[in-house]
Amino acid sequence: MKHLSYFGVIAVAAGTMIALSARSTSQTDEATRTLAHDIFKQLIEINTTDSVGNVTTAAQAMAQRLLDAGFPAADITVIGPNDRKRNLVARYRGHPHSKKKPILIIGHLDVVEARREDWTTDPFEFVEKDGYYYGRGTQDMKVSDAIAVTDFIRMKHEGFVPDRDIILALTADEEGGKSNGVDWLLKNHRELIDAEFALNPDSGGVVTDHGKPLSMEFEATEKLYADFQVAATNPGGHSSLPKPDNAIYHVVDALAKLERAPFPFELNDVTRGYFTQMAATQTGQTAADMRAILANPPDPAAVDRLSQDARYNSTLRTTCVATMMNAGHAPNALPQRAEANVNCRIFPGHSQEEIRLDLVKLFDDSKLTVRYVSDSKEVFEHGSDRQAMVPPPLNPEVMNALRSVTAKIWPGIPVFPEMETGASDSIYTMMAGIPSYGICGIALDRDDVRAHGKDERVPVQSFYTGVEFYYEFLKKLTTRS
Numbered sequence: 487m488k489h490l491s492y493f494g495v496i497a498v499a500a501g502t503m504i505a506l507s508a509r510s511t512s513q514t515d516e517a518t519r520t521l522a523h524d525i526f527k528q529l530i531e532i533n534t535t536d537s538v539g540n541v542t543t544a545a546q547a548m549a550q551r552l553l554d555a556g557f558p559a560a561d562i563t564v565i566g567p568n569d570r571k572r573n574l575v576a577r578y579r580g581h582p583h584s585k586k587k588p589i590l591i592i593g594h595l596d597v598v599e600a601r602r603e604d605w606t607t608d609p610f611e612f613v614e615k616d617g618y619y620y621g622r623g624t625q626d627m628k629v630s631d632a633i634a635v636t637d638f639i640r641m642k643h644e645g646f647v648p649d650r651d652i653i654l655a656l657t658a659d660e661e662g663g664k665s666n667g668v669d670w671l672l673k674n675h676r677e678l679i680d681a682e683f684a685l686n687p688d689s690g691g692v693v694t695d696h697g698k699p700l701s702m703e704f705e706a707t708e709k710l711y712a713d714f715q716v717a718a719t720n721p722g723g724h725s726s727l728p729k730p731d732n733a734i735y736h737v738v739d740a741l742a743k744l745e746r747a748p749f750p751f752e753l754n755d756v757t758r759g760y761f762t763q764m765a766a767t768q769t770g771q772t773a774a775d776m777r778a779i780l781a782n783p784p785d786p787a788a789v790d791r792l793s794q795d796a797r798y799n800s801t802l803r804t805t806c807v808a809t810m811m812n813a814g815h816a817p818n819a820l821p822q823r824a825e826a827n828v829n830c831r832i833f834p835g836h837s838q839e840e841i842r843l844d845l846v847k848l849f850d851d852s853k854l855t856v857r858y859v860s861d862s863k864e865v866f867e868h869g870s871d872r873q874a875m876v877p878p879p880l881n882p883e884v885m886n887a888l889r890s891v892t893a894k895i896w897p898g899i900p901v902f903p904e905m906e907t908g909a910s911d912s913i914y915t916m917m918a919g920i921p922s923y924g925i926c927g928i929a930l931d932r933d934d935v936r937a938h939g940k941d942e943r944v945p946v947q948s949f950y951t952g953v954e955f956y957y958e959f960l961k962k963l964t965t966r967s
């Protein structure tokens with residue numbers, strides 16, 4: 487195979503892309519299609535929300551599928567901290583004399599809440615309509631869980647023996663809740679999921695425009711999440727006698743400073759690669775600006791212009807934004823307390839505590855407290871010193887397999903790294919020292935991202951092509967050459 491450089495991609499100008507439609511669906515045999523369909527439907531129809539759902543039911547259903555397909559019971563574990571939040575860990579045994587450490591695939595089984603009255607269809611019913619599958623989790627991310635289970639069974643039926651173990655962990659509480667499965671497994675049963683690297687199809691994928699494939703993006707790093715409570719307290723008093731020292735004004739002044747003071751522009755290997763490749767797909771001022779921020783020194787005017795776009799802005803720096811406020815206790819009383827939630831998405835290399843101290847310095851107001859709020863809503867004086875990991879080096883085996891299978895299924899599209907601006911379970915595996923890559927074979931239109939939203943859906947063809955993609959990708963990764 488032709489050697490490609492670190493971020494080497496075949497950057498193809500948009501105008502020269504021809505004959506790009508995915509062509510592999512027809513290669514999926516009927517039995518695999520039926521199996522994939524049935525598993526996907528089963529997963530969508532098991533409610534796994536934190537409020538009333540049950541992740542264990544989904545984990546057990548997938549465990550049963552694997553047992554029925556001939557996986558030994560000793561290699562299938564359903565385990566977790568409580569009855570509703572058990573995780574499935576399945577080990578596909580590789581060659582017994584392999585010296586290679588396993589590959590881990592992680593996928594969350596839980597889904598974001600969805601109300602029937604908000605949706606056109608029942609979110610917990612698997613509905614095929616107008617060329618799409620509808621249901622909560624059809625994008626995020628039961629689609630990929632179904633694909634992984636299908637491909638495990640398919641490879642098993644073929645008698646395929648990978649050159650190392652492949653571990654599949656389908657887990658709880660990525661979207662919320664107190665029992666994050668990846669975190670729990672790493673802390674309590676690391677031996678079950680320890681691996682050389684992890685693949686997490688919760689991010690990345692093929693971006694299409696009206697069905698036309700534009701690029702294969704994969705996540706190579708992600709930002710760190712943190713909430714901060716900015717609060718002021720005051721003795722208050724009668725509102726007919728206002729004083730300059732007012733809890734609401736203290737908080738509002740701080741937020742106004744935050745609005746006007748963006749965090750500094752930064753680049754790392756991943757975002758450098760992202761903008762390098764993205765520039766090749768853009769034209770005019772945007773393309774020029776992307777090149778200008780990569781120059782040494784970077785052009786500040788170009789940084790400012792790109793920062794007008796929310797996605798680029800979030801890729802260029804740490805962001806902190808006010809998301810909630812609560813203040814006062816009566817219309818005719820001076821406020822005794824005002825508080826705001828500031829949500830930060832921290833650029834790799836910085837810690838929560840470092841950003842908290844940045845906020846304290848920016849606000850420069852001794853009447854304010856700035857405290858860290860944990861995922862379970864506990865308030866702490868300090869944030870953690872743990873940092874969003876600096877991106878791990880791109881594993882050449884993973885990159886070669888990704889490029890080769892992408893070129894086969896979507897010929898001619900560039901493959902490029904991205905920094906996930908949200909957060910996924912990869913943050914846990916990365917912090918545990920397991921390099922993690924967000925690789926997904928689902929093609930979605932860039933204006934049809936409905937994860938967490940109403941009428942979540944995936945094109946039927948994308949699903950079956952995704953089945954094909956992971957099957958080929960895993961085999962490519964684990965076949966001795």
Ligand SMILES: [Zn+2]
Pocket residue numbers: 594626627660688
């Ligand atoms: Zn997700």
